[in-house]
Amino acid sequence: MDGTLLNSTGHVSFNNIQGIKKSGIPFTLVSARAPMEMAETIEKLNLIDPQIAFNGGLIFQWVQKGLKVLRSDPLDLTDIKAIVQLVKKDFPNVSCSCYDLNNWYDEKVDRGIRYESKMTGQCPRLIDYTKLLVADNSFYKIMLITFDPNEIERLNQKLIDLKLAGISIKQSGNEYLEITSRKAQKSKGIHYIQNLEKLAIEEMAAFGDGHNDLPMLKSVGTPIVMGNALQEIKPHGKFITKTNDNDGVIFGIENYLK
Incomplete structure (x- = not known):
């Protein structure tokens, strides 16, 4: 689209x-x-x-x-937690949000979220990920946004280095890394x-x-x-x-x- x-x-x-x-x-x-x-x-x-x-x-x-x-084909919850932890620790300026069947979630509204909201006409639900990422929820995508081309390369390599066999990492445009199940x-x-x-x-x-x-x-x-x-x-x-x-x-x- x-x-x-x-x-x-x-x-x-x-x-x-x-x-x-x-x-x-x-x-x-x-x-x-x-x-x-x-x-x-x-x-x-x-x-x-x-x-x-x-x-x-x-x-x-x-x-x-x-x-x-x-x-x-949702993501494995353990993989999601590992990715969120990595981004929070090493890439605090990267927008990190996730999607279940009917909702878009984030912990904060930043430049990347505002950019995505303008493109899609949607607004995320703000929630603490420690409360969200629990066993009875299914999530299909993690979306990472940065406007720094060097940062997106470093981020992509760090994600690869996690060696999570169940995920697929795709770059969409110049600003997005989108993570879904490898089956997706x-x-x-x-x-x-x-x-x-x-x-x-x-x-x-x-x-x-x-x-x-x-x-x-x-x-x-x-x-x-x-x-x-x-x-x-x-x-x-x-x-x-x-x-x-x-x-x-x-x-x-x-x-x-x-």
Whole structure:
């Protein structure tokens, strides 16, 4: 969604909405976002098919009674505690927040949280992590935000050095590290849709712009990379479409798919 379907203000454009509806192509959002952060776009596009959140950690549908979970791969609580402890001790200026099925949590509001709130229109629930991280809660993502490119490299290496076998660390854009279960991969979400709809790889296309999109782009017959994508991502696209601020998704649908 971010950097792809959504423009730089965090919204889906009128042209993308109208074009996607008119295309008649089944459409699944595959995002690192939480379901609550995807809800507005799902509603605007009238999406009724399975949707993929938390980089594949949750596959769900919106139904009349609310969110219906189709597949769930949360993080291990021990891993979450180790990561939170590391960030608090060695990277106190990094925003560290986490998500369960329906909520976004943080201990403080800082620059990173304000930035994310502006992008998603959501506000975190402030809570002491020692009270939150207990056995009967399931969490799907830890989000770390820093605007210092050197710090994000050091943080990523420190997380790798923890040697937590159950986690997957993905960089999203220049400011985000997003940690989900190792079982949570966008490619697994794609395979779920593929098996559900009995599709051949050649019948599937995907749009992406960042590192966490690579497993997804490699899982479809027509990978399309956004014009605003990171330079190292562009070679992985069969086509390069316009930027997210220039309706690159509907341009790609109309010019490379239809």
